[in-house]
Amino acid sequence: MITYRQFILTCITVILVVTLLCIPVSADRMTVESLEIIDRSVREVTADYHVDHWHGRLPVVIQGKHISLGAVFTGADGKAIPLMEEDTFYDTGRGTFTGDYIFNVRLADGAPTGIVTLLCHGDHVHVRGQQAGETNIVFQLQEDDKVVWESPSIGVNVRKDDTPTEIVGDGTIQIAELKIIDRSVREVTADHHFDHWHGRLPVVTKGTHISLGAEFTTEDGEKVPLMEEDIFYDPGRGVFTGAYIFNVRLADGAPRGIVELLCHGDHVHVRGQQDGRTALVFMLQRDDDVVWESAEINVMVEDPDMAPAPAEPAESPGFGLLAALGGLMVVIYASRR
The missing domain is CATH 2.60.40.1080 (Immunoglobulin-like)
Structure with a gap:
């Protein structure tokens, strides 16, 4: 016959096991097998990262202008990791993110400053040339404000523009x-x-x-x-x-x-x-x-x-499972008394 003490210990063990199973895998364990950097001006891959090194190079940045870079992150399962679209990223009323990740960029540790300015747009980044020179940047994968993966550094070169300024419209106003x-x-x-x-x-x-x-x-x-x-x-x-x-x-x-x-x-x-x-x-x-x-x-x-009717709030499967197991344990205990 099961004792009350055994019953309580069994219930606690079951609850702990189910709770651990219901906790999602930490974002800190994100694995990126490869990263392709896309030059969005021509929609082509300009550099790609595999294992621990880069192939290719980033486009040259003209001083006073910027390059726009997209990214394709591939996870350990061989599938592309979803990135947050720009309109969602800039929507201040978005509340909790919907599971999409953010593509970001930063200066590499110890890299020369004042060469570029960096701006994140959710699913792409801008690298703007401030002055002629060379520096190094690091690409990041973020979940909310938390960095879950970083690439090795890669060089970026800024040079002065020797071409005439582009004329906008009829040239009367820019x-x-x-x-x-x-x-x-x-x-x-x-x-x-x-x-x-x-x-x-x-x-x-x-x-x-x-x-x-x-x-x-x-x-x-x-x-x-x-x-x-x-x-x-x-x-x-x-x-x-x-x-x-x-x-x-x-x-x-x-x-x-x-x-x-x-x-x-x-x-x-x-x-x-x-x-x-x-x-x-x-x-x-x-x-x-x-x-x-x-x-x-x-x-x-x-x-x-x-407009669709508001959906009924979905019941958490984790808590439903806990409730069912708890009820089952009560029935087992009552039947053995």
């Missing part, structure tokens, strides 16, 4: 930064630097619109004056008074019928027509001439009538 403002809350929702975006546009509800303002900054640090709405819509305004127009269009090849676009001179409206995703390009105009365009950025339209 834009270094564009901030898109959600006018409903008067806050920056996305900003464009050089050739890429940070942040995202607000989700558009079908049948309604979002109102977006803009702040263009030239390479000289000057703000570009935008034409006010009442002047823009005045048919008798004659010649424009030096102000520019903020406009928007669908990106080339982007899905049509998702949004309707309207220019108001110093802001634009994006109205949702049907559920889906498309891409936009923001423009700076002088009269009817486009003098600058941004890279494309996605916009999402949601139909509230098509």
Whole structure:
């Protein structure tokens, strides 16, 4: 006959074993078999790491410009490790990460400083040249803010640019930064630097619109004056008074019928027509001439009538198993009394 003491000890042993089985494997044990570094300007592998060494090299960085590098991490099981997309990475309201990892970069220990600046975008990194020279960097795999794997160091070279400066638009204006403002809350929702975006546009509800303002900054640090709405819509305004127009269009090849676009001179409206995703390009105009365009950025339209019902919270299988085992032990104990 089982004693009460034996019953308690058995229950404690079972609970400890099941609890240990339910604990996920620590991220510190992450194993990376290989890492491919991708030059995103040509979408080709430029360097790859195997075991404990590198093959290939990183692209040369031009002083004052940057290179954009993607990565493919392969785990011990031969499968690619999922990386967090940039829009999720920059979504400040994302809460807990959904299991995706972050690709990051740092200067190698003891490497020369002041040669490059490094920026993480979740699934890719930017290496910007500050001054001519050579330094070394280390690529990292992170889970949240915790580094779970690092590569050996690899060299990166920065040199001065001897080619003429690229002319933007018709050459009358060069834009270094564009901030898109959600006018409903008067806050920056996305900003464009050089050739890429940070942040995202607000989700558009079908049948309604979002109102977006803009702040263009030239390479000289000057703000570009935008034409006010009442002047823009005045048919008798004659010649424009030096102000520019903020406009928007669908990106080339982007899905049509998702949004309707309207220019108001110093802001634009994006109205949702049907559920889906498309891409936009923001423009700076002088009269009817486009003098600058941004890279494309996605916009999402949601139909509230098509929203799925909230899912019932899933019961943790670990606790359910514990409860079942506990009940079984009680039955066994009662039957032996």
